[in-house]
Amino acid sequence: MPKPLLLGMVLAQLLACAHPHPPMTSSRQNPTPEEAVRTYFLAADSHSSRLLRQAFHPAVLMQWVDRDSGALKTLTQLEWWQRLDAEAAHPEPALERRLTVLDREGPFALMEAVSRWPDHGFDDLLLVVETPAGWRIVGKVFQRLEPGEQVASPASEVEAIRAVLEGKIEAHAAYSPALLHETHTPDCRYYRLHIDGVPFTWVPLSEAAARYALNQEAGVQDRDSPWRILQVEVRGNVAAAKLDVVVEGTRFIDHLLLVRADGRWRISAAAWGDPRVGP
Structure with missing residues (x-):
């Protein structure tokens, strides 16, 4: 074998060893929109930012309206992760979780998710879409509920x-x-x-x-x-x-x-x- 070709093969092998390729594994998660919402429920119940990242696209803004001032409030995913991580040792699972598919067409789903604790609750409206990585929540707004309150839906x-x-x-x-x-x-x-x-x-x-x-x-x-x-x-x-x-x-x-x-x-x-x- 010519020396230049032999040297080239050795160099290629050395480079391959120096920069190994990571193993090829599937990163696709949440095979259904319901599964994406259930992953969100589990993330909230266990205070797991890792699971939250599996449920939500990282660009999502969580938004709600302050009851007293009427002002719009916003929480980024990064801010939400920090809150969950800070309370990871003291999770407070919800007493009740339920989800409803309001609309589903192709890779689009419009979902409602209701969660209740002893002293409050949340009624979420969610945009869920099918991405190459699986179904992800890409929009979330919510109404806070008092104990026993049923959210108003004024016509x-x-x-x-x-x-x-x-x-x-x-x-x-x-x-x-x-x-x-x-x-x-x-x-x-x-x-x-x-x-x-x-x-x-x-x-x-x-x-x-x-x-x-x-x-x-x-x-x-x-x-x-x-x-x-x-x-x-x-x-x-x-x-x-x-x-x-x-x-x-x-x-x-x-x-x-x-x-x-x-x-x-x-x-x-x-x-x-x-x-x-x-x-």
Whole structure:
């Protein structure tokens, strides 16, 4: 064997030893949306940030409305992990946990999760989507409950929510960043499934607004795509909705979470895409 070739083979072997490849293992978890929510329940009951990371996408913001001030409150995943880790030695499992599938279509699920302890409870509305890594929770808003309290679902709020949804639809039709800002919380995330060949990604509201601005400046509008508001669920100061739209022959759906902060409803998280395509 020629010396240069022999030296090359030896060098390649040395490099392979110096930089070994990790073993190939499957990282896919939570085979169903229900399993993602159950993993969340187990994480909360055991105060395990590790399990919480298996249930939630790390970009998710947990949001609720303060009962006294009416102000919007937000907790990042990193902040939540620290709280769980700090209390890991003293877990307080819930007395009751139940989950309900409010809507399921393809890789999208809209879920309700109710948890109760002796002195309080929570009614969660959750966006859950199927990613290449398995089902993950990508949006969470909640209403705090007093002992024995059943969360109010006032029909009077449905029209106010529908007005916000109509504003979102008009924002798309006119590609208006101003309307996008008016109808959403500033830190709203849009999780995208099977858009432009990408299985899963997410963008902040400002990035979506920048795309709208480019179209608006170019004089582009989209008033031909028909939208429908298919479902609205109200739970006190939080809500969820489902919309769909047909764009150039392809149907897309939106699952949305909303909060009523400072007396005003706005969209706080969204998952959208093509429901016919799976990972």
